[in-house]
Amino acid sequence: MASNRAIMYGYYLSSCSWRVRAALQYKRIPFEERSVDIVKARQQSTEEYRAINPAQKVPALVIDNVTLVESMAILQYLEDTRPEPTLTPKTPLLRAKMTELCEIVVSGIQPLQNVGLRPHFESLQKYQKFTKYWTERGLQTLEDLLQKSAGKYCVGDQITMADICLVPQLYNAVSRHELDLSKYPTVSKLYQTLLNENFFQQTHPEKVKSKV
Numbered sequence: 001m002a003s004n005r006a007i008m009y010g011y012y013l014s015s016c017s018w019r020v021r022a023a024l025q026y027k028r029i030p031f032e033e034r035s036v037d038i039v040k041a042r043q044q045s046t047e048e049y050r051a052i053n054p055a056q057k058v059p060a061l062v063i064d065n066v067t068l069v070e071s072m073a074i075l076q077y078l079e080d081t082r083p084e085p086t087l088t089p090k091t092p093l094l095r096a097k098m099t100e101l102c103e104i105v106v107s108g109i110q111p112l113q114n115v116g117l118r119p120h121f122e123s124l125q126k127y128q129k130f131t132k133y134w135t136e137r138g139l140q141t142l143e144d145l146l147q148k149s150a151g152k153y154c155v156g157d158q159i160t161m162a163d164i165c166l167v168p169q170l171y172n173a174v175s176r177h178e179l180d181l182s183k184y185p186t187v188s189k190l191y192q193t194l195l196n197e198n199f200f201q202q203t204h205p206e207k208v209k210s211k212v
């Protein structure tokens, strides 16, 4: 499908932004990233950005003359319109396994440690206790599921959306929540393998940070 260069609105430390950035890179879709500072400047709540994403969150992607929000909807759109290289397993069972893993991250961890929750806690300590609990619980769930589904990657030996969701969340767990991944050996091994993949290296927050 012909298109102009895509524009991604994101933040370098945002795990949801990294999902989209990684998928764009994996599928070799040219894009430019525009930074929305969701932490200090809280640019997600400006009138200008709310016109792009009414949810006041990153990411948003302008592609094919439309604006898309919600990272998983964006991933599915990219998969449907640019199917090669694919991020979806071939069989219904493996697709279900992929979705299980994505959901653990997307519904079971990320929203429960989002920076947007911080003002709703009386203290930083209470926020950190809450976010740590849900992140550790999610990581244990991932470990249990991945012991059964993983090969070289999360679902067998194929890169899928599960890998795209996993890596950014693990980066957050280590860098923001200072969690020790060695308690989760399968998760930990996958993280090391995936971090060596070129499309994750090219889209790593440290690399994006140096450009903004």
Ligand SMILES: N[C@@H](CCC(=O)N[C@@H](CS)C(=O)NCC(=O)O)C(=O)O
Residues within 6 Å of the ligand: 014, 015, 016, 017, 038, 044, 056, 057, 058, 059, 069, 070, 071, 072, 111, 114, 115, 116, 117
């Ligand atoms: N379900 C959404 C979640 C988006 C989301 O929570 N983004 C975070 C960064 S990872 C954000 O913008 N937080 C700022 C806030 O909530 O104010 C998606 O997958 O795109």
